[in-house]
Amino acid sequence: MSxxxxxxxxxxVIVIWALIDHIRMKKIATKRGDPNICEYARSFDYRSVDTxxxxxxWNEVQLNLGKFNGKPFPVKAEDMFEETYKMHPDDLDEIYWSVADRLCIDTGQxxxxxxFNQITSVKDLVLFLHNQPRVSNA
Known part of the structure; x- marks a missing residue:
């Protein structure tokens, strides 16, 4: 019985924690308003970083975070994976591998x-992927 x-x-406890986290993320999403890819993209030097x-x-992070009020989460480049999203490192790995596979980015070395070992924000992930070589069409 015990x-x-x-x-x-x-x-x-797990259900209560998940509910509290959902409410926290919903508040952030509501405060930010509609997702805005233009605002997000302007956070990068798009002339030197692969658009x-x-x-x-942007797409993968939104997909991973889900929808709030029927809209994708409004991702910002300065969002921290651990602090803002409370994202588990395995989820970050999933985003990394998905983007790398889709864009033929070499994941070796x-x-x-x-x-390397400095990815804490969305912007860091973009810059990390940008600095990885592309897979050649051999």
């Missing part, structure tokens, strides 16, 4: 990238 109570209590990467990271 095991059942512990399991039920754990499930209740396809900028766009794909990330240690030579100047942004």
């Amino acid at each position: 095991t059942f109570i512990i399991i039920c209590g754990s499930v209740l 396809k990467i900028i766009r794909e990271v 990330p240690e030579s990238n100047p942004y």
Whole structure:
């Protein structure tokens, strides 16, 4: 019986935490208003950063975060994955691999990238992907 109570209590805590986090994210989304790719893109030097990467990271982060009030989450370049989104590193990896696969970005030797082990924000992820070589059409 005590095991059942512990399991039920754990499930209740997880549900309450998820609800609180959803409300927090909904408040951020409501405060920011409609998603604006133009505002997000202006956060980058789009003459030197690949705009396809900028766009794909925007799409993948929105897809990962879900919708609030029926609209995708309004992503900003300065958003921090851990602090703003409370995103698990595995989710960040999923975004990275998805964008890299879609845009034929080489995922080998990330240690030579100047942004290696420094990805904390959406902008950092874009710049990391931008500094990775492209897969050749061999």
